[in-house]
Amino acid sequence: MSQLEELKAAIRGHLDSLDCVIGWEQGYDPLHATPLFIRNESDLERLSISPLAVHNPATYATGFAGKKIGMVVRGCHSRSIIELLNEKLIERENVVLFGLCCDGVVSQRKIRTALPADPGFVEAVEIGDDALHITLAGEKTTIKLQDVLADKCRICAYPDPLLADVLIGNKHDSRPEETLACQEAFEAKPNAEKFTFWQDTMSRCIRCYACRNVCPMCVCQDYCIAASRDPLWMSQENSPAENFMFQMIHVSHLTGRCTECGECERACPVDIPLMLLRRYMNKQVQEVFGHQAGTSLDKTPPLLTFQVEEARIKERDW
Amino acid sequence: MRIGVFICHCGSNIAGTVDCESVAELASGFPEVVYSTDSMYTCSEPGQEGIITAIHEQKLDGVVVASCTPRMHEPTFRRAVERAGLNRYMFEMANIREHVSWIGKDKEHNTNKAADLVLMAVEKLRRNRPLVPKSFETIKRVLVIGGGVAGIQAALDCADGGLDVVMVERDQSIGGKMAKLDKTFPTIDCSSCVLGPKMVDIAQHEKITLHTCAEIEAVSGYVGNFSVTIRRRATYVDWTKCTGCGVCTEKCPSKRSPDVFNEFMGTTTAINIPFPQAIPKKAAINPATCTMIQKGKCGVCAKVCPVGCIDYEQQDELINVDVGAIVVATGYDLFDWHKYPQYGEGRYPDVITSLQYERLLSASGPTGGHIKRPSDGKEPKNVVFIQCVGSRDRSVDRPYCSGFCCMYTAKQAILTKDHIPDSQSYVFYMDIRAPGKGYDEFTRRAMEEYGAQYVRGRVAMIYPHGEQLMVRGADTLAGTQVEVPADLVVLATGVEAAQGAVKLGETLRVVPDQYGFFVESHPKLKPVETNTAGVYLAGACQGPKDIPTSVGQGSAAAAKALGLLSKERLESDPAVSKVNLSRCVGCQKCIGTCPFGAIKAITDRQGKLKAEVIETVCQGCGICTVTCPQGAIQLEHFTDNQILAEVNALCPPKMNASFE
Numbered sequence: 001m002s003q004l005e006e007l008k009a010a011i012r013g014h015l016d017s018l019d020c021v022i023g024w025e026q027g028y029d030p031l032h033a034t035p036l037f038i039r040n041e042s043d044l045e046r047l048s049i050s051p052l053a054v055h056n057p058a059t060y061a062t063g064f065a066g067k068k069i070g071m072v073v074r075g076c077h078s079r080s081i082i083e084l085l086n087e088k089l090i091e092r093e094n095v096v097l098f099g100l101c102c103d104g105v106v107s108q109r110k111i112r113t114a115l116p117a118d119p120g121f122v123e124a125v126e127i128g129d130d131a132l133h134i135t136l137a138g139e140k141t142t143i144k145l146q147d148v149l150a151d152k153c154r155i156c157a158y159p160d161p162l163l164a165d166v167l168i169g170n171k172h173d174s175r176p177e178e179t180l181a182c183q184e185a186f187e188a189k190p191n192a193e194k195f196t197f198w199q200d201t202m203s204r205c206i207r208c209y210a211c212r213n214v215c216p217m218c219v220c221q222d223y224c225i226a227a228s229r230d231p232l233w234m235s236q237e238n239s240p241a242e243n244f245m246f247q248m249i250h251v252s253h254l255t256g257r258c259t260e261c262g263e264c265e266r267a268c269p270v271d272i273p274l275m276l277l278r279r280y281m282n283k284q285v286q287e288v289f290g291h292q293a294g295t296s297l298d299k300t301p302p303l304l305t306f307q308v309e310e311a312r313i314k315e316r317d318w
Numbered sequence: 319m320r321i322g323v324f325i326c327h328c329g330s331n332i333a334g335t336v337d338c339e340s341v342a343e344l345a346s347g348f349p350e351v352v353y354s355t356d357s358m359y360t361c362s363e364p365g366q367e368g369i370i371t372a373i374h375e376q377k378l379d380g381v382v383v384a385s386c387t388p389r390m391h392e393p394t395f396r397r398a399v400e401r402a403g404l405n406r407y408m409f410e411m412a413n414i415r416e417h418v419s420w421i422g423k424d425k426e427h428n429t430n431k432a433a434d435l436v437l438m439a440v441e442k443l444r445r446n447r448p449l450v451p452k453s454f455e456t457i458k459r460v461l462v463i464g465g466g467v468a469g470i471q472a473a474l475d476c477a478d479g480g481l482d483v484v485m486v487e488r489d490q491s492i493g494g495k496m497a498k499l500d501k502t503f504p505t506i507d508c509s510s511c512v513l514g515p516k517m518v519d520i521a522q523h524e525k526i527t528l529h530t531c532a533e534i535e536a537v538s539g540y541v542g543n544f545s546v547t548i549r550r551r552a553t554y555v556d557w558t559k560c561t562g563c564g565v566c567t568e569k570c571p572s573k574r575s576p577d578v579f580n581e582f583m584g585t586t587t588a589i590n591i592p593f594p595q596a597i598p599k600k601a602a603i604n605p606a607t608c609t610m611i612q613k614g615k616c617g618v619c620a621k622v623c624p625v626g627c628i629d630y631e632q633q634d635e636l637i638n639v640d641v642g643a644i645v646v647a648t649g650y651d652l653f654d655w656h657k658y659p660q661y662g663e664g665r666y667p668d669v670i671t672s673l674q675y676e677r678l679l680s681a682s683g684p685t686g687g688h689i690k691r692p693s694d695g696k697e698p699k700n701v702v703f704i705q706c707v708g709s710r711d712r713s714v715d716r717p718y719c720s721g722f723c724c725m726y727t728a729k730q731a732i733l734t735k736d737h738i739p740d741s742q743s744y745v746f747y748m749d750i751r752a753p754g755k756g757y758d759e760f761t762r763r764a765m766e767e768y769g770a771q772y773v774r775g776r777v778a779m780i781y782p783h784g785e786q787l788m789v790r791g792a793d794t795l796a797g798t799q800v801e802v803p804a805d806l807v808v809l810a811t812g813v814e815a816a817q818g819a820v821k822l823g824e825t826l827r828v829v830p831d832q833y834g835f836f837v838e839s840h841p842k843l844k845p846v847e848t849n850t851a852g853v854y855l856a857g858a859c860q861g862p863k864d865i866p867t868s869v870g871q872g873s874a875a876a877a878k879a880l881g882l883l884s885k886e887r888l889e890s891d892p893a894v895s896k897v898n899l900s901r902c903v904g905c906q907k908c909i910g911t912c913p914f915g916a917i918k919a920i921t922d923r924q925g926k927l928k929a930e931v932i933e934t935v936c937q938g939c940g941i942c943t944v945t946c947p948q949g950a951i952q953l954e955h956f957t958d959n960q961i962l963a964e965v966n967a968l969c970p971p972k973m974n975a976s977f978e
């Protein structure tokens with residue numbers, strides 16, 4: 001039985017007891033997937049779990065408060081779920097997790113650069129074991145999967161779901177690359193250069209808040225600080241300074257909570273490399289508090305607790 | 319708004335390096351400022367009258383005073399504006415003394431900075447709103463934790479002042495370290511003779527309830543209204559019946575209990591009364607060494623007890639009391655000197671601590687007051703004292719001075735000569751610190767009248783030398799190495815926080831410093847207060863202290879508690895956090911970070927989770943406000959918008975290129 005069939009069978013077994021199961025299906029063209037909300041057998045038939053199926057179902061989890069739902073989760077998605085559970089934003093008995101041991105998903109941005117022309121609308125995609133065969137304007141291009149793997153997947157330390165009720169696929173035992181060259185290169189730049197970079201890049205931001213809306217940990221619903229007048233932390237003015245301010249706030253609200261699912265960066269319509277900031281913060285949290293969000297149950301993010309003396313911070317060194 | 323600004327000269331304190339007139343002049347141009355002036359001493363009677371008159375004449379509804387630190391005079395000025403009919407929170411203070419005139423010399427820069435600070439205060443004030451405190455009744459009972467001399471003094475003073483007192487002591491008897499001492503400096507009077515009567519008073523005072531073998535399990539509530547849970551350990555003896563006759567302790571066959579009272583110099587019986595003057599004088603069983611409790615065999619004490627009070631099945635007991643104030647007097651413990659390789663790490667039985675030596679000197683001690691060294695019971699002739707063992711030493715993370723070791727070492731040298739006239743004492747020291755009344759004279763007496771040899775320098779090693787120990791050290795004054803043969807070595811072990819102090823601090827919400835000593839509210843002006851209202855400190859739990867100072871603090875803490883509870887009702891500070899229910903999404907992040915347990919989860923009418931602040935418990939620390947992502951919880955009087963207004967006053971936001 002293929003993994004897809006195995007998964008379908010597992011979901012079928014739970015469908016009656018769940019309000020819905022969140023997975024993926026083909027989107028507006030064969031190259032793009034879109035989230036699928038499975039409520040019955042015919043929805044289930046459309047389920048797809050190809051490397052094109054990228055969206056983090058955890059983003060929808062809090063929206064189903066009080067209902068029982070299922071979710072198809074990859075490794076990083078399971079981290080978001082664990083984090084939501086740890087923060088008591090969802091309840092364990094209300095979610096059934098169908099875990100996929102994940103070999104990585106694609107970056108549409110990388111595919112776009114690899115294709116000869118702007119993809120606009122592709123006619124067909126054939127997914128091989130290690131390559132994508134994409135037909136665009138009658139012409140077929142083959143792209144190695146390895147070349148278009150999302151950055152987060154290249155350094156992913158948790159490809160297998162850390163929490164699942166049903167586990168599909170084979171567990172991984174190889175360790176991924178430790179570091180990302182682009183991240184290292186950026187962090188090595190002098191501050192002045194970084195400043196100009198963000199000044200430049202943030203002037204592209206259109207404040208659509210896609211990054212926030214897609215973030216599974218941004219659970220403030222309609223009350224996001226970005227849209228508030230009291231307190232008024234930032235104006236609606238669309239300037240690099242205010243835009244960057246919003247990103248700083250987002251990053252700090254995600255301190256010790258960001259599960260590095262990469263959704264924010266993926267969702268940004270103007271290609272702002274938001275993960276540069278997220279990864280940096282996550283590294284700090286790891287160094288200072290030894291904490292990695294969503295990697296174990298019953299761990300509270302360090303900034304959501306109070307300790308008179310932090311184990312790793314020597315505040316009053318003589 | 320109509321804002322009045324008052325710039326204070328503080329004599330020449332501020333005016334010396336700040337052009338106060340110019341600041342006043344500049345301030346008159348700030349938003350909504352209708353009146354601006356400078357005065358010589360704003361806090362003085364005429365200064366305050368000036369504010370009041372201006373409020374009336376100029377119809378001011380907010381006042382800014384630029385002067386000293388708000389810790390000094392904010393209450394003064396708040397009362398002044400209140401007298402003029404304004405709400406006391408319609409007042410802001412700019413600190414242009416500590417923050418400007420005292421730290422900068424350049425008059426022009428200082429003047430500009432002062433004006434900036436005034437602008438910040440004005441911008442904040444424009445967003446202030448009147449706040450009204452709530453009032454509540456107080457409970458006229460005090461909890462004293464720790465029955466050392468400091469706690470005893472605090473308890474007696476509170477009880478004499480008419481308050482009910484509950485005293486909780488961890489050991490079997492009260493008395494603390496002082497009960498173990500032989501004689502006390504600087505008068506060499508007998509420790510138990512001066513402490514004993516006070517201990518008896520505790521037992522007999524009708525307003526004092528004593529729980530020994532007891533610790534604090536939990537504390538909730540707030541100033542004036544704490545509720546406390548006390549855990550009393552099982553003693554396996556019914557103390558309502560026990561008369562303290564001691565028959566059981568004579569007959570108990572299990573004699574291998576560590577003798578805690580005698581600082582582990584020997585062993586004692588499993589059922590025990592720690593010392594003859596113990597309060598309460600009741601027996602208790604050490605369950606670890608009682609063969610009846612361990613193996614179900616023996617039962618001798620139950621057979622011999624004339625009143626039948628032995629109960630091998632006794633359980634821990636939880637006692638709940640409500641109190642209005644808490645005095646913490648948990649004292650200190652001694653540094654574990656075994657960390658030092660140079661003193662033998664415990665290999666030589668004749669290297670002992672100062673407190674063990676007190677027990678050897680004491681008539682009620684294990685040797686009946688005859689100094690006998692542990693190894694062979696011989697009387698020592700050469701006694702070497704080593705000071706600063708675990709004090710003033712960064713290498714063991716104890717950089718502080720333990721305060722009283724210089725003094726008690728001198729005392730012990732004197733007493734050694736008294737006990738053994740043909741003995742010779744040597745004292746290795748770093749400096750002699752004897753600043754108290756009669757203290758320097760005392761250490762001199764030890765040297766001059768009692769012939770103690772003082773050697774300035776550290777000890778490098780102790781090694782066995784026949785029946786003796788050889789102490790090798792530096793004499794830094796003579797610039798030589800010295801070797802002193804010793805029959806007994808006494809280490810003046812440094813002071814550290816009482817065991818369990820950090821945990822107790824968490825329960826009480828009193829912050830310990832990095833060494834575990836509790837931090838007072840202000841090192842000079844509030845030495846016995848803590849930052850948790852209604853909780854006071856006395857004695858060595860705040861830092862090393864000798865008996866006179868500990869007793870003084872005990873009385874000071876009692877005075878604070880009496881003052882607090884002399885009021886029928888207390889007002890709560892309205893500058894506490896408040897949840898904007900329509901913005902709160904009930905994520906409960908704030909509940910997890912509040913160090914005071916002041917936020918609880920509630921469900922609103924639609925069944926949605928929300929946070930709610932218990933106003934009287936909230937201390938206004940603001941941690942919740944930086945936790946809440948969407949700013950739903952705000953600290954009144956320090957809201958995000960008020961703080962942001964100050965920041966924006968300093969660095970006005972620039973309109974950006976997008977509006978070109």
Ligand SMILES: Cc1cc2nc3c(=O)[nH]c(=O)nc-3n(C[C@H](O)[C@H](O)[C@H](O)COP(=O)(O)OP(=O)(O)OC[C@H]3O[C@@H](n4cnc5c(N)ncnc54)[C@H](O)[C@@H]3O)c2cc1C
Binds near residue numbers: 463818819822863
């Ligand atoms: C060797 C030596 C000699 C000294 N000689 C002198 C001298 O001659 N003159 C002088 O002025 N000073 C002397 N001192 C100092 C003196 O011991 C202290 O100043 C004094 O004991 C401090 O009193 P205290 O009540 O603050 O603390 P302590 O005496 O330590 O009493 C604290 C009490 O609190 C109890 N406790 C601790 N934790 C808890 C808890 N969690 N719950 C309940 N109870 C608890 C303890 O059991 C203890 O009974 C000497 C000290 C030493 C070490």
Ligand code: SF4
Binds near residue numbers: 257
């Ligand atoms: S900040 Fe970005 S990477 Fe982090 S959890 Fe949110 S969407 Fe995922």
Ligand code: SF4
Binds near residue numbers: 217218219947
């Ligand atoms: S950015 Fe901050 S305030 Fe806005 S939704 Fe995310 S966590 Fe909430």
Ligand code: SF4
Binds near residue numbers: 207211267271
């Ligand atoms: S998704 Fe991109 S453009 Fe939209 S707000 Fe976020 S950073 Fe700006």
Ligand code: SF4
Binds near residue numbers: 907909945946
């Ligand atoms: S952190 Fe904010 S949103 Fe969350 S419960 Fe507290 S007040 Fe409400």
